Amino acid sequence: MDRYLDELIGRSLPEGGFASYEGGEYRPAASAWAALALRFHHARGDLVEKARSRLVEDQQRDGRVSVSSSHPSAYWPTAVAVLAWQGGALAHREAQERAVRFLLETSGLHWKNRSSEYIGHDTSIRGWPWVEGTHSWVEPTALAVMALAVVGRRDHERVREGLHMLQDRQLPSGGWNYGNTVTFGQELLPMVDATGMALTALAERTPRETVERSLQYLRRETRRLRTPLSLGWGLLGLKAWNEEPPESMDWIRETLEKQQTAGPFETSLLSLLLLTSALANGLIKALKGTESIARQGADS
Amino acid sequence: MSGDRGMTRRGFVLSLLSGSVLALSGASFLRKYTEGGMRAPAFIARAGDYEGEIASLIIAGLRELGINEKEIAGRKVLLKPNLVEPRRDCAHINTHPLVVRGALEAFLHMGADQVAVAEGAGHSRDSMLVLEESGLATVLQSDGIPFVDLNYDPVYTTENLGNRTKSKTFVLPRLLQRFDILVSMPKLKTHHWTGVTLSMKNLFGLMPGEFYGWPKNVLHHQGISRSILDINATVRPHLAIVDGIVGMEGDGPIMGQPRHVGVLVMGRNFPAVDATCARIMGIDPTRIEHLAGASGWLGPIAEKHIIQRGETIAAVQTPFRLIERIPAQRDIHL
Secondary structure (H helix, E strand, C coil), X not given: CHHHHHHHXXXXXXXXXXXXXXXXXXCHHHHHHHHHHHHHCCCCHHHHHHHHHHHHHHCCCCCCCCCECCECCCCCHHHHHHHHHCCCCHHHHHXXXXXXXXXXXXXXXXXXXXXXXXXXXCCCCCCCCCCCCCECXXXXXXXXXXXXXXXXXXXCHHHHHHHHHHHHCCCCCCCECCCCCEECCEECCCEHHHHHHHHHHHCCCCCHHHHHHHHHHHHHHHCCCCCHHHHHXXXXXXXXXXXXXXXXXXXXXXXXXXXXXXXXXXXXXXXXXXXXXXXXXXXXXXXHCCCCCCCCCCCC | CCCCCCCCHHHHHHHHHHHHHHXXXXXXXXXXXXXXXXXXXXEEEECCCCCCCXXXXXXXXXXXXXXXXXXHCCCEEEEEECCCCCCCCCCCCCCCHHHHHHHHHHHHHCCCCEEEEEECCCCCCCHHHHHHHHCHHHHHHHHCCCEEECCCCCEEEEECCCCCCCCCEEEEECHHHHCCEEEEECEEEEECCCEEECCCHHHHHHCCHHHHCCCCHHHHHHCHHHHHXXXXXXXXXXXXXXXXXXXXXXXXXXXXXXXXXXXXXXXXCHHHHHHHHHHHCCXXXXXXXXXXXXXXXXXXXXXXXXXXXXCCHHHHCCCCCCCCCXXXXXXXXX
């Protein structure tokens, strides 16, 4: 993994944080994922700290971290920043607490189902949106639930409601997509990345039998998919339920090597794969410190 | 006394006002009827399957539309297919890779300096997977054509020039500023929220997911049809090439069934192209909210105002199955 870590390090910015690609501009979510990947590979702690500090600089007064300071409504990176700040210095922990308060005080738009004939899910259950003023969707809700669980708020009512929302959005045949289950009477199709995120958030919070079909879907799809987002979250989802296909490291390497033909992966995606390769169990366990930290350099 | 003068001051003002209202509504009616004098051509080509000479058909279409080498040579062309979800062996969901290849060959043949393909998939954040599952990744890699994921491209903010929604500005990919010609390459599909999804709706894929979410829910909350109009009025795209070889009927844009039509539809004016496509699908474009909203403003949608080139609509018309219980598809048949 060393050369891929070097590739990631090459995208760090002198003022802290990471760009989406080498020579690109600072991006908060990319910086948070890069910090997580480096942390669990025990590589360049200085860059991890600088990325965390850059995220603090970028944080707005109410605690949110947005895609761009000029577009505060796109605040979905807040949860990822909370994950990146975990285990950081005092200033990072203070920023993390502000972000946690922000998450607890915000939600998507919700309403009583006007017609279940059109939309299958319960639109009244609160979760988190990608962007302020819109409905709650699976991925931002899963990220927020993970962030709040990591900082010890797993029993907060918003977390419980977020978990309920994720359960409600599980497809009847298994798996999750972005967040619509049934429209106009037709069940929609699952997506591996969303399924992995939802299963990560739900690990140890719901009986296995309630998500067994989704786990089966991930087991099947991770065998064949070799794209960083799907494979990364697919494996993280399985690991969160103490399942790790024995070939997973080969799959990760195979996917990383695709950059030779497909071009460089965006920093969040590269980091996600590197992070996945470093974690023996789930992301939440690793960040809560209950995992016997990573595979120290085993694959470097 | 007032009766002696025939009309009071108040009556005079009221009659002036009502006259103005009548004149205005008359003008509005006239404008709607004439679509502001707008006229635009749309080209229909028969294309039986994806194995045919699609590039040649597109070149022929460009010439019919008055687009020659002089207009293309040295320009940078950005192709925007419709890649909404990753599904293998579903030729009716995403723009077929061989239609994209046909377009890029056509533009390179006509002297384009550069051709690239870009999309910001609306449901899936895994653009690489969408590319691979649709078969487009293989085509682009073998042809050495770059793909840009618009969901994560650097952005710029620009004024909303349509003003049909409350959005004052739009966030758009900077890539649009680096290319000269934007080509919308949708699939011929029905849609369960907008009736049809064609070249105008396809521009939703320009909006970066980082700022608009997955799905692009900001646009839904602003009103889908109004957002379509605003994006088109702001971006001002240049050309539409619709993959109507195999379309989708029923519960589009994902869960419908394939429908073979065997056409490519092209044009510079998107409302004219989409209205033509709607008629091919057996759908009345005036019953489609965003097309009715575009009429006489962004382009013509009345059949008499569209200069039909290539095949006639009647020769290729293939009525699509619509679903009565989907409100956007109710009572829209021709």
